[in-house]
Amino acid sequence: MFDTSTLGKKSRQKKQYFKILLCFFFISIIFLSFIKTNNLSKNIGYSNENPNREEEDFSKNELNIPEIATDISMLQDPFTKNLDSLLNFFGDNYESVLNPEVSTYFRYGDPNGTIIDDRIYSEDNLLFYKTLMKPQISDIETFDTYLKLKSTPLWYNNSNEQFSYGFVKSVNNSTGQIAEENRYLVDNLLPIFLLIENIGDNIDTLSIDGKFPKEFIEEMFFLINSSEFWDQTYLGFSDFNKTSEKKTESNLYSILANLLVHRTYQQLNLDDNVKDRAYYLANQTMLSLGNKMWGDNAYYYRATGNWDTSVPGDEYYYLSVNALGIITLLEFWIETGMNSSYLTDAIDIYNSLEKLRTDKDNYLYQNIAQPNWVISDPSYNLKSNALMMRACLKLFELSGNITYYNRAINISTSFENNFYDTLINAYNSSLLIGDKNFNSNLELSEAYLRSFDVYNSTRLTSEYNTTNEIPNYVFNQDYLNLTSTYSFNKEDLYYDPLSDSYKTYKVDYNITDYLEEPIRVEIKYLFKYPNGTFLNQFEAQIIYPNNSHTLSYYIEETLPIGDGYFIYVWANSSYFGLAQTVKRFNVISGLINKTIEGLVNILYQGPIINVTLPINYTRSDNLTLTTSLEGENIINYPSQPVNFTAFQEVRLQFNLTAKLGAIPSSSEITFKIKRGNIVYFEVKKVIEIGNSFDYDNLIYQSKVVKGENIYVSLDLINFLPNVSQSLNISFVGLSEFSIETFTQEENLIENEVKTISYYLKTFENIVDNSISVEMRVLQNNTVFYSEVLTIETISKYELISVSFPSTISQGATANLIIILQNNQEKSEIFSLYVNDKLVQTN
Structure with a gap:
């Protein structure tokens, strides 16, 4: 059994301790808020330091209300x-x-x-x-x-x-x-x-x-x-x-x-x-x-x-x-x-x-x-x-x-x-x-x-004047209109005698300042960048006869393009409790792109690739913007002015060329459209920077007779428009006693595609049924490309089948049938011996 003789006293003591801690907590919040306000200029800018903040914050149900409001009376x-x-x-x-x-x-x-x-x-x-x-x-x-x-x-x-x-x-x-x-x-x-x-x-x-x-x-x-x-x-x-x-x-x-x-x-x-x-x-x-x-x-x-x-x-x-x-x-x-x-x-x-x-x-x-x-x-x-x-x-x-x-x-x-x-x-x-x-x-x-x-039976609903839950707003054009309704909301059950069951009923009342007591119905908005840093804040009142408040916020061009801006909204009054919600929105420029035409996965050093960027211009104004293509390992495409007409599509052309001598690796390129320092469009793509040469169309035999040659053919490509190159092609057997190592130097002139072929000598004493051969393309002893060829090995002759009757009648002739296959590319004469005696064949 529980000792309840001092239950009230113990509960009161716990409540007192809790109150002391609560007071300390809110004093700390007020102090930190004061510091934050004084340092707001340091925090007001947009930063991408924590891009995953979007998912983190939106999953939280409790808002950090005292972040800008130090009046803790709203919680009492x-x-x-x-x-x-x-x-x-x-x-x-x-x-x-x-x-x-x-x-x-x-x-x-x-x-x-x-x-x-x-x-x-x-x-x-x-x-x-x-x-x-x-x-x-x-x-x-x-x-x-x-x-x-x-x-x-x-x-x-x-x-x-x-x-x-x-x-x-x-x-x-x-x-x-x-x-x-x-x-x-x-x-x-x-x-x-x-x-x-x-x-x-x-x-x-x-x-x-x-x-x-x-x-x-x-x-x-x-x-x-x-x-x-x-x-x-x-x-x-x-x-x-x-x-x-x-x-x-x-x-x-x-x-x-x-x-x-x-x-x-x-x-x-x-x-x-x-x-x-x-x-x-x-x-x-x-x-x-x-x-x-x-x-x-x-x-x-x-x-x-x-x-x-x-x-x-x-x-x-x-x-x-x-x-x-x-x-x-x-x-x-x-x-x-x-x-x-x-x-x-x-x-x-x-x-x-x-x-x-x-x-x-x-x-x-x-x-x-x-x-x-x-x-x-x-x-x-x-x-x-x-x-x-x-x-x-x-x-x-x-x-x-x-x-x-x-x-x-x-x-x-x-x-x-x-x-x-x-x-x-x-x-x-x-x-x-x-x-x-x-x-x-x-x-x-x-x-x-x-x-x-x-x-405490309050609810705050905030709705955009759009059908999208997370709308896109075009900067320097759109207004964000958010209508918030602060309401008393009560749900309970009533008994239905006919069905002998309880059913739900709801009561809603939109809260305004229409009370006999002089009170304020306050609503507050806190805007944050997608990474969680402070953007802006607003305060308003819901004043009778209005049943709600609509915030109209102009999306300025100073807002960076991005998904997942936050609006924290909360409302309270003297006689109705705090209610809160969170909304998200995206800032766009009105320049929409869904594909990039002509963009290759591997950009080799030398060729000039023509790339087209279709832009659906959904803005209502006409603008002249500058376009550019930039990247660390490419020759940057110079900025070009382009005229954009309201609600028209524009196809932007770029020349994409890798820098000569660039180290082959993954590299990021950026298509950018700007007006001054304001970015209207930016898309980043990762491509592979390739070498200045390559090989293609590799063809080789899948089978070889032990001791004979393997035929190999391939194309060597020099991408450099003004420089010739010298390459070494080598073939090395990875299996023991497979082929004789082969190395050949090849010279390629400017922009040349050269088809070459080789015969690789195999050993006759190959044991395995297949051999592995590594082809290497080298320049100055550096291997740039390699590929392993797997080739099945077969003997010069192959016994396909032997048949002879199991039972022979006296006086009858028995036929011995042997099927042999010659796997060589030349004819051969053979003899058949049975019990060490030469037997004539046909």
Whole structure:
């Protein structure tokens, strides 16, 4: 088992260490950015030092945002900024000693955080690990904590009675005895929320000592489904186990819990009986609330066991009840195939609750109204307004209507301005009461965590006004137009009862500065050369009524031609999180070439090769450009002015000649078209520089009779136009006793192609069936060319076949047939002897 008694403290310590490291990191970034800005002139030029940077950078998902922006506030959301301080405050001041194995906390404290009530509440401690501690602990730690909470006096279990178990309302810290023994519905629904929402898909696989979260979810589900809470006659849930009274708020929580069980069990393919029963309970409860507790476009507060609301106060409208009603109706809307009536009811409640805002300059809601909407409790309560903030967030998430998000932001701003006690880092329980209520702060924490989810649900899409994903832009002609849309993007699932399956729905809202709070929606662009060096940067705003921003950037001729320029784009605002993307583009001159006509693979020294470079001129202007052909081992073709006409093809002619005396090797040549220092076209090719002479048309016998001559013929070529050359041709046997070594000097005049032939004498005593002969072409004892000839060797005579009958009749003549082959080029006389006697042949 895990030691969770100091879990909150350890997590807070880790968070503090992390914050120190994070601050150090960003200070370093700011310092390095300052250095980079001062050295920008050194880095602003284009360089090919790292040509592979293109592939490297484009594969990265995270952008180096602080590279030009040192304002780290863009990385901090406005909602959760105080949650660490809040956790520290309650950890230091509200932690009890109820159980040494797990941290538990008091509810009530005075304005200074001094505990004023000894009781420990089940709801608070379950909610604490569901909300404020959720980002701090893992799935397994959550489950372990829950098991340990069950080992405290907060958990009641009478093994003698079925379903006589569950979390009691509260216990006294000092005595460890139960203070309020009733088991309330909300307290016993919270384990379902805690285990499913915090552990998720692992509820059926994660285990501790053979125990699985699913078992304990079903334990609580079976409890609330029992007669301890569920009223099968009047189809609703009792507020606690010893009463038939029904409160709307706890019944709304029961609907949310049952819908959560239904969704989770459907998606994980778990027990169908539990899944179907949960859906039934949620549906029946919603019908009862709609039929019995719906008043003037809002829900009543409470009713008797048979849903009677005649007791004074029953039909009051509570902010907390109806904020939760909005959330529940919206969840029910997506869990029942998006029946529009539930969405309509949720919006009606939202509009009705405006009556709790008697001061329109104050975005907070007053607490309670009578049936005629006359305010009976004018207080501005932290917990109920936090629930209202959650309701606004839910409306925005499902509708994309920015009005609701505006309201959530304004409520949050009021909390920070009017409720947050900066001296002790906790929120007051109401606008006029400075007490620090643990439960209220936890409800606010949940609202802020859900706000954080909305805040981070952003997307940035950037699109060129072309069909190409990576477009080509012609410098000194084209504008790069990039339209970027910064949007809230939420994707979730809704239940389709007809197909008994969940389907995807999406909500998009394009973010602009159209919010009631004065904010800026900033978008920034960082241009980089293909090798990753800095090129340019721009900042802009997305201003209402525009839903996007279009950057228009003129492609100047100072941009080098190249593929894979980068544009890093990111956007953020005060109340929506950072979103980012990366785009690429290519810079071209508008001069397109697909082939080079007449270009040879080997360029021999001497000949002049005519090369044609077809250029498709796609520019819209007429220009005079200079063309050239350059290379280290060629005679450079002088620059020539060429007139280019808009949208016409030009065929450029070049003479390609190797330098005399160039060392034969691979050599790079460059075709270049320029205007001044601006390169409009450049293509590089690698060719082989050959010698000033060569050989061709080598012909030789494939077979030779041992002792006879091998005939060899070849052409020798002198490429030099004004100089004669002397070459040596040699043939050397690579096999032992193959040929007599042969060497012959040959003289070639200017531009001569000379055909020569030789007879190479072979030895008669060749043993192998083939011989290898190396031909060498030399000049001044240096071998320039060599080639190995493989020749099959055969004997002068060859016995093809011998035949003679195996059986001969007496008196019959037997014929001996021998077939011999003479492989020589001359006739030969032979004699046949049988048993040393000469036999006549025909």
